[in-house]
Amino acid sequence: MIEQTLTVSELKSNMAWLVAEQKPACEGCNGKCGSQVFSKLFGTHKKAFPVPITEPLQVGQKVKLALDDSQVVQHALWVYLLPLIMAFVGMFSALLLFSLPEIGQIASAVIFAFLGFFIAKKKGQSLKHDVKVIKIYPISLPVTQIDGD
Known part of the structure; x- marks a missing residue:
């Protein structure tokens, strides 16, 4: 606690x-x-x-x-890890699936990171902290x- x-x-x-x-x-x-x-x-x-x-x-x-500190850890995982993981997914999918050049991979990583940020923001609003x-x-x-x- x-x-x-x-x-x-x-x-x-x-x-x-x-x-x-x-x-x-x-x-x-x-x-x-x-x-x-x-x-x-x-x-x-x-x-x-x-x-x-x-x-x-x-x-x-x-x-x-x-x-309850377990809720804080769960919230932090959503906020910090999801955008990072989504950026890697965007970058690797741009490289492996679409064979885009480096600038396309960077753009895809940024777009996916923002998508991960918005998903984490929505998920963070639904998490209730037990205060x-x-x-x-x-x-x-x-x-x-x-x-x-």
């Missing part, structure tokens, strides 16, 4: 929008390494994650969620006490 503590940013009817706190890549070099620079350049936007709620929550409250609420922290607890559990 993958566990993460998130903060409630917004409440709408029976949905809570949760935001993860951004953690720096490392803190050993005070922002002078490449990881820190890229983290500062590209990691500035926060995405809200909708979760259906059954218990009353308040904005600013911390919630610990758990995600469970493990713990809802009271709003009065300080952050250090929440992280210490």
